[in-house]
Amino acid sequence: MKMMNSDRREILKSAAMAAAGSLVTGGSLPVVQADPGVADLPDGEGLTWNKAPCRFCGTGCHVQVGVEDGRVVAVAGDKAADVNKGLLCVKGYHVGGILYGEDRLTEPLLRQDDGTLKAISWDEALDIIAKRIFDSPQTFAFYGSGQWTIPEGFAAQKFMKGGLSNNHIDPNARLCMASAVTGFLGTYGVDEPAGCYQDLDECDVLITWGNNPAEMHPVLFSRVTDRRSRGEKVRIIDIGTRRTRTTDAANEYLNMKPHGDVAIALGIMHLLIENNTYDTSFVKDHCNFRAHPESGKTLMGEAISEDEFRKRIAEYTPERVSELSGLSVEQIRMLGDLFGDRNIRITSLWCMGMNQHTMGTAINTLVHGVHLLSGHFGKPGDSPTSLTGQPSACGTVREVGTLSHALPGGRVVANPEHRQQCEEFWNVPEGRINGTPGYHTVKMFDQFTMPTDEGGDITTMFVQVTNPGQTLPNLNKLFNDKEQLADKFLIVSDVYPTPTTALANLILPAAMWVEKNGMFGNSERRTQQWFKMVDPPGDARDDCWMTIAIARKLFEMGHEGMQDKDGEFIFAVKDESGEEIPIWEFEHYYDTNVDKHLFEEYRQFTTMKHKNLAPYEEYVKARGLRWPVVEQQDGSWRETRFRFSGFDDPFVAEGEEFDFYHSSTKDGKAQIWFHDYEPPPEMPDEDYPLWLCTGRVLEHWHTGSMTRRVTQLSRAMPTGYVEMNKEDAKDANIRQGETVVVESRRGSCQLPVWIDGRGRPPRGTIFVPFFDETKMINNVTLEAYCPISKQPDYKKCAARVRKMTEADS
Amino acid sequence: MPQSRFPPLVTRLPKPEDRPNTQEAPRSINGINIAPVPPTDLGTKRAAQTLPLHRPPGAIDEFQFLSGCTRCGDCITACPHDAIVKAPDRLGDVAGTPIIEADHSACMMCEDFPCIASCEPGVLIDSISPIMGTARITEHLCLAHHSTLCTVCSERCPVEGAIVVTQGKPTVNENDCTGCGVCRYVCPAPENAILLMPAFARPGLAQRHD
Known part of the structure; x- marks a missing residue:
């Protein structure tokens, strides 16, 4: 391996600095090289290395991307990145391969009356879309994802809410972390974790609540397990409904019943009170108590007294909790003692297990409550932390607010002041933004797949960067009906054919990852930036450009919403001489850095909730910065690792230990919630005797539309499967590898059986991953959702397993 | 954070022209190869020691194997996983004999070894352990x-x-x-x-x- 000599590195470094300040133009792409990331990577004629965050999960690892002759030819971990220090998971190493699947979409395709697809020009495609929106702007819906880059999400948000006065915009993140959002809001009055990944380096105990980071966030889990190989003691307690690869590394495994987590959290709080081991001074100084009012469930609830809290929690004795959760009384007492110990540091991790839950908001607030009540909060290693599954679920969905009820920077459409602020930032006329929340995801698809004459009032839907035809729950109800509805028009922008494009009327070929400029925000509040490095194939184009180009068509057709107060195009970008750059023409899109323009506009929105972001150029230099990022006296920009903690958060007043400065009670205090346990929406019975849980696997990301096209990943995990308990399989006379039918009241799916594989479910439970589009488990799942977050529960429903030879009953 | 004692892993992505060609299917009638096969002249001597080949399960000693194998391709047809292929022409004398190229498809160790069952000349046999x-x-x-x-x-x-x-x-x-x-x-x-x-x-x- 040839090492890069220092002279060459210097030249590249100065080139990087020069490029960082200039705008991206067609032919010459900037070279961004910070030495530590590439110091020992292979060198070669024409090979340049550039930084980019990984395209997959919410961990936010950085990779170094090797580009040669306009093609990505190599990928390595980025040593200069604080998140992953050069390490990657198996998907991350193959992230470059996702660009080069053989069936990339390369031209706009319009479905004909006979069902076939016909290639059309971009101009024709934009005309069709603009005409449908122009004719009926309020029955149009925009469905995106936590894979939208920050500028893409911001453009979509502005187009819908600031342009069309239409709030029917929602992301797939509704299916993914909406309950985490409502949990943070209900507890702290403001979204997103207080801690960061450093908690993983410093905790004494790690509790995984229905979470399998060994497979889903492997780089983060390595941070923990690797401490052991250095001789440190980290105790891992895995609370779950099945044994996983995380269990393999855990000191203890606590097998709970589905929904048992709610009872367990209540049981821990009960013991903290009963044993008087809760943190009296922390609670007195920094916490209030809260519960839903009797009139019904609300996001913010109402205040209750400490006495009332004590009275209600008194009912959750270890014995009762044991019955509800399936844990033993000793296990519950062990957890109670653990949180009662002030001399250890405890980090709780969770992801879909607690979020995809009909009590999602409740369990999120309860786990925060356990940490607050016990004072295990706000010190490195002492933290309740939710993980996200998408690269920019935080950066785009939660911060830009691409949800049907939200506006950028933590604002909501229902608040007149918030609407007014946004109208001012966007320079649009007063009253432009609609004050009524739009449809959330499940409702949006329900309205879209319902015939118009029966009240289905969404007639045109535009889907970007996601695959709802595979990921929505109960697909037969929420998606598959689209096929029969001739007057409903589905527009899908994607990079490969998917089950969603299969029903699309118009398919738009998209640029992906390093084929475009982008910014993501990861699970620990870290905002990341990258530059376009290669051209997309054929006629594939940026999603952000599509939104702007559609807006421009509408502008030209005379749609008033596409004009600001001064009659200018809402996405107008001007050059130094004041001349408008026609960024709606793709050949001019990279005449300027549109991402930078949109980001600088968006930055203004972020200070209200103290999620301050630095200027774009700071992110060019860094491997991401964790907000709030504030300017120092010397002009440098400082990121924040621990929010609300006086020792680190710049917004906590000097001398204060903690300040929850967005407290919903406006007294600087966080809320400790009480919720009563409720049973799951559907439970196994005589006809459907098994619990079905769904989820992901290490090798594939979400619906596999990218990873299944990488040979190595596809070979390593070639097919979806159903994990069965050995004894259950034996009783049903089912062999390893046999194909069976998994079915519920809603639909069925055929899958090979894997016994004693990666996951080992207890008796009466099966698990199926959802990555395989040839085996669609979401035909089987239930669409019941959390009443507050509207996030569906993919983790539990009643199902059965039938041998192929048995008749369908 | 983990520090590896090894140099960093780098994924290399093949350029389009580097993609491997797929093998063509064998042709045979009742165990007799009907596709053109280059002549083999082993004489009475042992074949020169070259790189050992990855043979299907149950393959006997290489010299006996080469003497007996008719290159009929029946084991190739019998393999339910398309794991057995003809040795490519670049291997000279042994071209056309059955080999396994695990990079393209591996032997799945079938319980009943259909490849062995299909071998008429008896160069794949079930009386020795299927160690490849x-x-x-x-x-x-x-x-x-x-x-x-x-x-x-x-x-x-x-x-x-x-x-x-x-x-x-x-x-x-x-x-x-x-x-x-x-x-x-x-x-x-x-x-x-x-x-x-x-x-x-x-x-x-x-x-x-x-």
């Missing part, structure tokens, strides 16, 4: 040795106990490994971390006419 070679793990290429979770080879290994995982890291138990190549086929490391070595020597048939 052995696998070794190249630690500096293996993801598990780079602090990143990966358990694919041990999960997919068709021979119980042949790959064991201790503290997250796999090792091959050479006494049990048959060299089927499944681990090589499924390894998702940036550079394949499984070194698959064909058996250097295989048991022969008793020389009946002696």
Whole structure:
């Protein structure tokens, strides 16, 4: 391996600095090289290395991307990145391969009356879309994802809410972390974790609540397990409904019943009170108590007294909790003692297990409550932390607010002041933004797949960067009906054919990852930036450009919403001489850095909730910065690792230990919630005797539309499967590898059986991953959702397993 | 944060022209090859020792194998996993004989070995153990040795106990490994971390006419 000599590195470094300040133009792409990331990577004629965050999960690892002759030819971990220090998971190493699947979409395709697809020009495609929106702007819906880059999400948000006065915009993140959002809001009055990944380096105990980071966030889990190989003691307690690869590394495994987590959290709080081991001074100084009012469930609830809290929690004795959760009384007492110990540091991790839950908001607030009540909060290693599954679920969905009820920077459409602020930032006329929340995801698809004459009032839907035809729950109800509805028009922008494009009327070929400029925000509040490095194939184009180009068509057709107060195009970008750059023409899109323009506009929105972001150029230099990022006296920009903690958060007043400065009670205090346990929406019975849980696997990301096209990943995990308990399989006379039918009241799916594989479910439970589009488990799942977050529960429903030879009953 | 004692892993992406060609299907009638095959002249001498080849399970001693194999392709047809292919022309004298190329498809160790059952000339036999070679793990290429979770080879290994995982890291138990190549086929490391070595020597048939 040839090492890069220092002279060459210097030249590249100065080139990087020069490029960082200039705008991206067609032919010459900037070279961004910070030495530590590439110091020992292979060198070669024409090979340049550039930084980019990984395209997959919410961990936010950085990779170094090797580009040669306009093609990505190599990928390595980025040593200069604080998140992953050069390490990657198996998907991350193959992230470059996702660009080069053989069936990339390369031209706009319009479905004909006979069902076939016909290639059309971009101009024709934009005309069709603009005409449908122009004719009926309020029955149009925009469905995106936590894979939208920050500028893409911001453009979509502005187009819908600031342009069309239409709030029917929602992301797939509704299916993914909406309950985490409502949990943070209900507890702290403001979204997103207080801690960061450093908690993983410093905790004494790690509790995984229905979470399998060994497979889903492997780089983060390595941070923990690797401490052991250095001789440190980290105790891992895995609370779950099945044994996983995380269990393999855990000191203890606590097998709970589905929904048992709610009872367990209540049981821990009960013991903290009963044993008087809760943190009296922390609670007195920094916490209030809260519960839903009797009139019904609300996001913010109402205040209750400490006495009332004590009275209600008194009912959750270890014995009762044991019955509800399936844990033993000793296990519950062990957890109670653990949180009662002030001399250890405890980090709780969770992801879909607690979020995809009909009590999602409740369990999120309860786990925060356990940490607050016990004072295990706000010190490195002492933290309740939710993980996200998408690269920019935080950066785009939660911060830009691409949800049907939200506006950028933590604002909501229902608040007149918030609407007014946004109208001012966007320079649009007063009253432009609609004050009524739009449809959330499940409702949006329900309205879209319902015939118009029966009240289905969404007639045109535009889907970007996601695959709802595979990921929505109960697909037969929420998606598959689209096929029969001739007057409903589905527009899908994607990079490969998917089950969603299969029903699309118009398919738009998209640029992906390093084929475009982008910014993501990861699970620990870290905002990341990258530059376009290669051209997309054929006629594939940026999603952000599509939104702007559609807006421009509408502008030209005379749609008033596409004009600001001064009659200018809402996405107008001007050059130094004041001349408008026609960024709606793709050949001019990279005449300027549109991402930078949109980001600088968006930055203004972020200070209200103290999620301050630095200027774009700071992110060019860094491997991401964790907000709030504030300017120092010397002009440098400082990121924040621990929010609300006086020792680190710049917004906590000097001398204060903690300040929850967005407290919903406006007294600087966080809320400790009480919720009563409720049973799951559907439970196994005589006809459907098994619990079905769904989820992901290490090798594939979400619906596999990218990873299944990488040979190595596809070979390593070639097919979806159903994990069965050995004894259950034996009783049903089912062999390893046999194909069976998994079915519920809603639909069925055929899958090979894997016994004693990666996951080992207890008796009466099966698990199926959802990555395989040839085996669609979401035909089987239930669409019941959390009443507050509207996030569906993919983790539990009643199902059965039938041998192929048995008749369908 | 984990620090590896190995150099960093780098994934190299093939350029389009580097993609391997697929093999063409064999043609045979009742065990007789009807596709043109280059002549083989082994004479009475042992074949020159070249690189050992990865033969299907149950293959007898290489010299006897080459003398007996008619290149009919029946084992290739019989294999339900398309794991057996014709040796390419570049291998000269042995071109057209059946081999396994685990990079394209590995032997799945079928319980009933249809390849052996289909072999009319009897150069694949069920009376010897189906050892095709052995696998070794190249630690500096293996993801598990780079602090990143990966358990694919041990999960997919068709021979119980042949790959064991201790503290997250796999090792091959050479006494049990048959060299089927499944681990090589499924390894998702940036550079394949499984070194698959064909058996250097295989048991022969008793020389009946002696």
